Amino acid sequence: MANQVEPGLIPALFDELQSERFVTLATVDHETQGPNVSAISWIFAKDEQTLLFAVDQRSRIVENIKGNPLVVVNLIANESTYSIGGKASIHQEKLSGVPLKLTLLQLVINEVRDVMFYGSKISTEPVYEKTYDKTAADRLDRQVIEAMKKA
Template identity: 70%
Template sequence: MANQVEPKLEKALYDKLQQECFVTIATVDFETGGPNVSAISWVFAKDEETIHFAVDNRSRIVHNIMQNNKVVITMIANESIYSIGGKAIVKKEKLDHVPLKLALIELSISEVRDVMFYGSKISIAPEYDKTYDIAAATRLDRQVMEAMKKA
């Protein structure tokens, strides 16, 4: 997809977003008007034009989206880096069937760009480990992903 702008997710990106995935999200800060970037992993492609993600409902991300709905998600996939932009809404202030107070955010995609610099590729995708109780993390991750799929 190098040097192309697409109006929706291609199949490979959609497939990658069917499970928990490391991404960054950029919003417009409600206090400063500048960029605000956070890393999240509870993200799910509802379809090729819609992404759901869950964050603590007290998160700065939620406050920022309520003031300015323009959002960009950046993800690494297929040996490249993609910028997925669009408009977001707080679909639910509290995600059902999850023990934490998580907001469900819905991103309506307006463009998907391959933003990897020319003549290169990602050779090793980033990995992360959960640093708290693995069984609890696995259970919570499953609950959040199922709740997002049902929303």
């Protein structure tokens, strides 16, 4: 059902965000003040009102959020497309417990919109695969998600 608006994550979306998954993140670019969209996968729903996500400390995302905290996460799940909007902030400058220099960001959700166009549904969700050492990627992904759960 298109155009529904919720104040937080519905149970199906909360469940989908309990492990790594593909989402896009829209921020306001700190230099151009225009839109900036990035793909990320280290995202975790702490509760129905809070998302945590990890990015490289050098990521443009970090500077963009410092300049303007308003962000939108785009999630394709539950046979639809969702816009999860709110204010983001730095939760930890360096995420502890992982070998990479990652910044942990927190998004306090103010609305979740079902933005799928009328009369349709998603029949196949995006799927991706890591193109580097699978064992190392799996180990790193587990470390990052576990560190996020503890934060």
